[in-house]
Amino acid sequence: MQDIKRVIEENNGKIVVEHDYFLLVEVSREHVRKLARALFEAGAYYSTGVGSDERPKNGFFAMYHILNHEESKKYIVLKVETPEHDLRIPSITPEIEGANWAEREAHDVLGIVFEGHPEPERLILPDDWPEGVYPLRKDFKYNEKVKPVRKEEKFVEREDALVLPLGPFHPTLHEPEYFEIYVDGETIVGARYKGFFVHRGLEKLAEGRLTIHQIPFVAERICGICGYTHMICYCQAVENAIGLEVPERAEYIRTLLLEIERIHSHILWFGVVYHLLGFDTGFMHAWRIREKVMDSAEILTGNRKTYGMSLVGGVRRDIDEDKKEKTLKALREVSQEMKNLFDDVLAMKEILNRIEDVGILPKDRARSIGVVGPVARGSGINTDVRKDHPYAAYKYLDFKVPVYNGCDVLSRYLVRADEIFESIYLIEQVLDQMPGGDIMVERFEVPEFSVGVGATEAPRGEDVHFVITHRGSKVYRWRPRAPTYNNLPSVPVMLEGEHLADAPAIIGSIDPCFSCTDHVTIVDDSTGKILFRGSLEDAIRRLKR
Amino acid sequence: MGRLRMLIDSLSHPRVTEKYPYEPIPIPEDFRGKPEIDPEKCIGCAACARVCPPNAITFRDDHEQGYRVLQVFLGRCIFCGRCQDSCPVGAIKLTKEFELVSLSKDDLYQVVKLELAKCVRCGKYTVPYRYIKYLMEKGPKILKYELLLCPECKSEVTTLIKYHYAQEVHE
Amino acid sequence: MVDVLKKSIWVFHLNSGSCNGCDIEVLDVFTPRPDFERFGVKLVPSPRHADAIALTGPITRAMVPKVVEAIKALPEPKIVLAIGACACGGGIWHDTYVVVGGIDEFYKILKEEYGMDPPTTIYIPGCPAKPEALIYAAGILADIIKQKQRRREDVIREEDEEKRKIETIIREEIGSRHFLPKIIVKRGPREGSV
Numbered sequence: 043m044q045d046i047k048r049v050i051e052e053n054n055g056k057i058v059v060e061h062d063y064f065l066l067v068e069v070s071r072e073h074v075r076k077l078a079r080a081l082f083e084a085g086a087y088y089s090t091g092v093g094s095d096e097r098p099k100n101g102f103f104a105m106y107h108i109l110n111h112e113e114s115k116k117y118i119v120l121k122v123e124t125p126e127h128d129l130r131i132p133s134i135t136p137e138i139e140g141a142n143w144a145e146r147e148a149h150d151v152l153g154i155v156f157e158g159h160p161e162p163e164r165l166i167l168p169d170d171w172p173e174g175v176y177p178l179r180k181d182f183k184y185n186e187k188v189k190p191v192r193k194e195e196k197f198v199e200r201e202d203a204l205v206l207p208l209g210p211f212h213p214t215l216h217e218p219e220y221f222e223i224y225v226d227g228e229t230i231v232g233a234r235y236k237g238f239f240v241h242r243g244l245e246k247l248a249e250g251r252l253t254i255h256q257i258p259f260v261a262e263r264i265c266g267i268c269g270y271t272h273m274i275c276y277c278q279a280v281e282n283a284i285g286l287e288v289p290e291r292a293e294y295i296r297t298l299l300l301e302i303e304r305i306h307s308h309i310l311w312f313g314v315v316y317h318l319l320g321f322d323t324g325f326m327h328a329w330r331i332r333e334k335v336m337d338s339a340e341i342l343t344g345n346r347k348t349y350g351m352s353l354v355g356g357v358r359r360d361i362d363e364d365k366k367e368k369t370l371k372a373l374r375e376v377s378q379e380m381k382n383l384f385d386d387v388l389a390m391k392e393i394l395n396r397i398e399d400v401g402i403l404p405k406d407r408a409r410s411i412g413v414v415g416p417v418a419r420g421s422g423i424n425t426d427v428r429k430d431h432p433y434a435a436y437k438y439l440d441f442k443v444p445v446y447n448g449c450d451v452l453s454r455y456l457v458r459a460d461e462i463f464e465s466i467y468l469i470e471q472v473l474d475q476m477p478g479g480d481i482m483v484e485r486f487e488v489p490e491f492s493v494g495v496g497a498t499e500a501p502r503g504e505d506v507h508f509v510i511t512h513r514g515s516k517v518y519r520w521r522p523r524a525p526t527y528n529n530l531p532s533v534p535v536m537l538e539g540e541h542l543a544d545a546p547a548i549i550g551s552i553d554p555c556f557s558c559t560d561h562v563t564i565v566d567d568s569t570g571k572i573l574f575r576g577s578l579e580d581a582i583r584r585l586k587r
Numbered sequence: 588m589g590r591l592r593m594l595i596d597s598l599s600h601p602r603v604t605e606k607y608p609y610e611p612i613p614i615p616e617d618f619r620g621k622p623e624i625d626p627e628k629c630i631g632c633a634a635c636a637r638v639c640p641p642n643a644i645t646f647r648d649d650h651e652q653g654y655r656v657l658q659v660f661l662g663r664c665i666f667c668g669r670c671q672d673s674c675p676v677g678a679i680k681l682t683k684e685f686e687l688v689s690l691s692k693d694d695l696y697q698v699v700k701l702e703l704a705k706c707v708r709c710g711k712y713t714v715p716y717r718y719i720k721y722l723m724e725k726g727p728k729i730l731k732y733e734l735l736l737c738p739e740c741k742s743e744v745t746t747l748i749k750y751h752y753a754q755e756v757h758e
Numbered sequence: 759m760v761d762v763l764k765k766s767i768w769v770f771h772l773n774s775g776s777c778n779g780c781d782i783e784v785l786d787v788f789t790p791r792p793d794f795e796r797f798g799v800k801l802v803p804s805p806r807h808a809d810a811i812a813l814t815g816p817i818t819r820a821m822v823p824k825v826v827e828a829i830k831a832l833p834e835p836k837i838v839l840a841i842g843a844c845a846c847g848g849g850i851w852h853d854t855y856v857v858v859g860g861i862d863e864f865y866k867i868l869k870e871e872y873g874m875d876p877p878t879t880i881y882i883p884g885c886p887a888k889p890e891a892l893i894y895a896a897g898i899l900a901d902i903i904k905q906k907q908r909r910r911e912d913v914i915r916e917e918d919e920e921k922r923k924i925e926t927i928i929r930e931e932i933g934s935r936h937f938l939p940k941i942i943v944k945r946g947p948r949e950g951s952v
Contacts, residue, residue, distance in 0.1 A: 177855070183855075184853075184854060184855060185853045185854060185855060186855050187855055188855065242775060242816065242818060242851045242854060242856060242857055243851065243854035243855050243856040243857060244851065244854070246854065246855065247850075247851055247854045251853070252640065255638070255669075256638070256640040256669075259640040259641075259665060259667050259669075259850060260640065260850055260851075263665070263777045263779070263849070263850055263885075264777065265777055265778055266776070266777040266778030266779025266780065266781065266782055266886060267778050267779075267782060269777070269779070310782065313789075323593065323597075325789075326789055326790055327593075327596075327597070329785075329786065329789035329790070330603055330789060330790045330791060332789075333603075333786075333789070333791045336786075340615050340618065341615045341617075343617075343619075344615070344617045344618050344619035344668070344681075345618075345619050345666060345885075346783075346886070346888065347779050347782070347783070347886050348665065348666070348667075348779065348885055348886065350619070350666075350667045350668065358668075358672070359617070382592075382596055383596075385589075385592070386589045386590075386592045386593040386596065387589060387593075388589070389588050389589030389592065390588075390589035390590060393589075603790050603791050604790060604791060604792075604793045604796070605791055605792065605793075607792070607890050607893055608890075608893055608894055608897045608902065608903055612890055621907075626912035626914055627914075629914075640850050641843065641847075641848075641849055641850040641852065642852065642853075643843075643847070654913070660847055661846075661883045661907070662843065662846030662847035662860070662881055662883050663843055663846065663847030663848060663849060663852060663860070664843060664883065664885070665843050665849065665850055665885040666884070666885050685884065685888050685890065685891055686890075686891065686894045686906050686907070687881075687882075687883045687884070687891070687906075687907045688880060688881065688882050688883075688891060688894050688895040688898055688905065688907065689880075689881050689905055689907045690878075690879075690880055690881075690898070690905060691881075692846075692862060692879075692881060693909050694905070694907050694908050694909050695846070695847075695881060695883060695907065695909075696909050696910075696911075697909070697910045697911075698909075698910070698911040698912070699911075699912050699914070700911070700912065700913040700914065701914050702914060702915050702916050704921070704924070707925070707928065707929065716916045716920070716921060716924060717914070717916075719924055719928075720924060723924070723927065723928075731928065731931045732928070732931045734928055734931075735924075735925065735928045
């Protein structure tokens with residue numbers, strides 16, 4: 043803790059806010075690159091970056107770089123300001139590779155120029171978006187409709203390989219996304235991803251129409267599978283910003299529902315992977331068992347999927363003895379049945395052969411790409427937000443983080459399998475130890491321009507939300523970052539040199555969630571945007587050499 | 588081996604498929620289903636419309652006919668239940684109804700029209716009678732006099748009162 | 759409903775920018791417990807093989823041309839199942855800058871820009887729609903069940919006596935304000951001085 047503070051102060055950073063969860067550090071433009079480098083060397087890795095238009099406050103634009111320092115259990119938020127007439131900030135991408143997308147995104151939506159950025163191209167705005175229109179500036183209205191410009195889509199031909207388009211609608215994909223896979227015979231030599239069909243203009247909507255108590259419901263609808271964790275993450279970010287203590291009972295109820303969500307998400311994933319492997323019996327069995335989890339969620343919250351249970355300050359509904367008993371009974375059955383299913387499936391050679399030593403992601407590559415969640419834990423990296431940055435009731439509970447060193451699809455499979463049982467164990471503890479008392483803090487003041495960071499361990503990995511509050515119960519800037527954003531770049535590494543028939547299972551093994559990822563970007567037009575054009579193919583070529 | 592075990596597992600299960608729609612399915616007590624306004628209880632304060640995240644509940648004042656029109660569009664509703672939390676008289680409730688399928692968009696609306704009272708000073712329509720009745724019972728006593736004034740008259744009267752006090756002090 | 763649908767309905771699933779909640783429920787309805795295939799309903803990989811499109815999501819602008827293509831490919835009579843709050847009415851993001859805002863707004867674009875008549879639409883509200891709600895929709899299509907949800911409109915008028923009572927009380931209240939009459943007195947010289 044002292045070390046990291048010393049590093050910050052030695053490099054001309056000024057600690058403005060010191061919170062249990064994060065440090066807000068102001069740094070001048072000249073020193074940001076050096077400080078970022080020093081922090082990276084001290085063990086912090088890049089989490090996300092947020093650009094913000096703060097002209098109404100002081101006439102400046104600001105860039106926040108959020109770094110995760112696991113050792114001191116803190117997020118470090120570097121704030122760099124630049125005046126309106128001189129929109130230039132030195133890029134930190136040459137020092138930390140992970141800042142690449144965040145800086146390009148900030149350039150797209152706010153027009154901040156990052157000096158020395160290695161690829162200063164557009165990332166998320168489509169090519170036909172007019173120059174000089176920046177949708178996240180405060181003078182752009184959230185419901186302004188920009189005239190769509192229709193463009194013919196180009197199909198990229200390659201001479202050395204066969205191009206195999208997959209999507210945007212394809213029987214194996216239940217979300218609109220587009221993959222172009224380049225094959226040489228049976229072997230994959232490259233891949234290209236094009237997404238942002240699901241972009242819904244959510245950040246701007248939150249700033250525009252909604253109040254602080256309405257945003258949790260938008261956050262929940264970022265994703266239809268792991269929505270509740272986004273809701274909690276947002277609530278925690280605001281609570282950290284305004285310094286609000288949540289009642290202990292509310293923390294336990296949040297933990298209970300987060301774990302229920304993790305179980306249902308993981309069982310869903312097993313079903314999908316069995317289906318992708320052509321093993322539909324397993325799919326049917328997994329989803330049959332999943333219905334029990336969905337039922338207990340319905341009993342606890344009133345809806346199968348969108349729990350709608352949390353607001354800033356606590357939870358909305360209490361849980362009584364009857365509900366507790368029903369949940370425990372259902373989960374015991376789930377535990378027993380999943381155990382049987384896993385035993386049966388792993389006794390099948392034909393399934394095991396399809397996932398063992400397939401889709402290798404070596405540990406060092408995993409660290410440098412910065413993958414999170416079960417993908418990281420399947421490559422031998424011990425990382426879990428629940429342990430590294432304890433939130434909700436996890437600080438009072440006992441649980442293990444499963445880590446496997448196989449680096450293949452099987453390891454990721456086993457990590458998720460163990461997590462299901464670990465989650466059931468956590469829920470038993472929660473229901474046993476839940477204290478009495480209030481579940482909600484009703485009255486609180488929302489200060490103006492207060493900064494908060496929240497993080498949760500979503501079923502897919504680390505989920506980070508960044509919030510700046512505003513007067514009148516509004517939010518000035520809200521930026522969610524979903525785990526798939528970090529995990530997607532690892533797919534080409536895994537696909538490299540594998541058989542085409544394994545591609546669905548490999549892509550599935552990171553548990554991609556495109557609605558989570560796409561919302562993060564700001565604007566889409568008629569064509570969507572090619573994400574990996576340069577970087578992904580280059581990466582594969584580098585690997586081949 | 589695994590296949591055999593899986594077969595045995597499958598055979599040992601009773602039938603899981605439910606009989607719906609020929610038999611009803613069990614719905615839990617706290618299920619969040621179709622929100623319904625009880626028109627007899629509703630006071631037309633529009634608190635629900637203000638908290639509704641997707642704007643499924645909207646209200647407008649029809650100044651020609653003299654009604655406040657509250658409208659619930661189930662097609663847009665996300666069943667969060669914030670309206671139920673915010674209603675001061677418990678007029679809007681989430682029911683256990685989920686069979687909302689409909690062949691026309693029109694069937695998805697619930698409309699409640701409440702008669703508006705007239706301003707005693709200028710005769711324009713202001714707020715519903717129900718709301719005034721509610722405020723007479725529950726609202727602050729000191730402000731009772733302005734209940735039947737439209738917003739313009741209210742601000743005018745308030746300035747007059749302030750002016751009056753200022754004059755008095757001056758004299 | 760439509761005679762064609764008395765038999766098995768084949769459905770093409772089209773995600774137009776949904777959060778996944780409804781998509782998972784569309785998948786879920788084919789699993790053992792709800793078992794949609796009891797009614798002969800089947801997911802097919804192409805709109806050309808389908809009787810109906812199961813549309814989820816608020817239709818983002820990037821998706822408009824794709825949804826139009828799918829509806830064009832659907833054989834007559836064209837049927838669209840609008841699943842969830844987003845497809846029925848745009849949901850929570852009905853008015854943002856990149857969202858069309860539900861199936862009805864989309865039909866306006868379809869009419870204006872592509873000159874196509876809107877297909878028959880079945881609205882299935884819910885966030886997400888329960889699997890049983892989807893079965894219910896199939897029941898309506900196959901004429902097993904009658905539609906339950908109807909438009910409801912109530913007009914509340916107050917009794918004249920009640921109105922008079924309220925007015926009297928408030929007029930009394932205004933009268934009891936000691937400063938109100940004084941204001942009228944004050945007004946005279948002020949107007950005269952102008």
